[in-house]
Amino acid sequence: MRDREKLRQKLGVYFVVGSQDCGYSAEMTLAIAEQALQGGAGSLQLRDKGSRLNQAEKVQLGQEMKKLAAAYHALFFVNDDVDLAITLDADGVHVGQEDMSLDAVRERVGEAMYIGVSAGTVEEALEAQRGGADCIGVGAMYATSSKADAGEPIGPVGLKQIREAVGGSLPIVGIGGITLGNASAVLSAGADGVAVISAISRAVSPESAARELNKLVENTRHFHSR
Numbered sequence: 001m002r003d004r005e006k007l008r009q010k011l012g013v014y015f016v017v018g019s020q021d022c023g024y025s026a027e028m029t030l031a032i033a034e035q036a037l038q039g040g041a042g043s044l045q046l047r048d049k050g051s052r053l054n055q056a057e058k059v060q061l062g063q064e065m066k067k068l069a070a071a072y073h074a075l076f077f078v079n080d081d082v083d084l085a086i087t088l089d090a091d092g093v094h095v096g097q098e099d100m101s102l103d104a105v106r107e108r109v110g111e112a113m114y115i116g117v118s119a120g121t122v123e124e125a126l127e128a129q130r131g132g133a134d135c136i137g138v139g140a141m142y143a144t145s146s147k148a149d150a151g152e153p154i155g156p157v158g159l160k161q162i163r164e165a166v167g168g169s170l171p172i173v174g175i176g177g178i179t180l181g182n183a184s185a186v187l188s189a190g191a192d193g194v195a196v197i198s199a200i201s202r203a204v205s206p207e208s209a210a211r212e213l214n215k216l217v218e219n220t221r222h223f224h225s226r
């Protein structure tokens with residue numbers, strides 16, 4: 001059963017990762033994902049793009065990531081690959097503007113799986129909302145070296161415009177170039193959470209990085225609940 005409030009809670013720190021971000025090693029990917037969970041990440045996304053794993057190795061990595069996420073009561077998403085999300089019985093699948101359409105994804109995955117959609121403009125966000133997206137990934141917030149085809153950064157101002165357009169009920173995460181130094185601006189602009197790769201995968205301590213990001217999320221939530 002999809003539950004939007006639970007989803008919003010779990011999206012505070014959303015670690016997006018594939019083996020290409022972790023030395024092309026599935027073992028390292030799992031080790032860093034576990035550290036992120038220990039630091040309080042509430043969601044993991046398997047985004048294994050341009051990596052060196054074959055399909056069987058990707059499935060195995062996904063199975064192990066899903067088990068890890070469940071052990072920490074976190075949600076497990078798969079990026080792009082709807083069939084893989086179904087095979088793994090993931091909690092959610094994330095698709096971008098160039099991926100399978102939202103209607104087609106819903107038809108394939110049924111009613112139980114969360115669907116996240118990328119949006120970089122107010123129009124894309126409204127279209128995702130009308131189409132029944134469960135959450136949106138808004139970006140690129142800032143310049144990023146983790147995605148070669150990320151759009152021009154829209155910054156907190158762009159995210160605020162999207163939040164104002166979609167209203168308060170649709171969970172939003174900011175993504176792209178988010179660090180400990182700029183995450184508060186993203187959250188203050190109306191994001192429910194921050195989706196990151198390098199802020200965790202390249203941190204000296206991924207666990208501490210996730211914990212510090214989580215503190216910023218908690219502080220913003222506390223402030224807005226007063």
Ligand SMILES: Cc1ncc(COP(=O)(O)OP(=O)(O)O)c(N)n1
Nearest residue numbers: 079080094095096097118137175195
């Ligand atoms: C949470 C979240 N938001 C946005 C994206 C980006 O998706 P997309 O635009 O399809 O780009 P790729 O990640 O597929 O390169 C995401 N993955 N997660």
Ligand SMILES: Cc1nc(C(=O)O)sc1CCOP(=O)(O)O
Nearest residue numbers: 139140144146176177196197198
């Ligand atoms: C996966 C992804 N999507 C983006 C978007 O703009 O939709 S930016 C991005 C890369 C995020 O990595 P990092 O936290 O290292 O910048």
Ligand SMILES: [Mg+2]
Nearest residue numbers: 080095096099
């Ligand atoms: Mg995609």
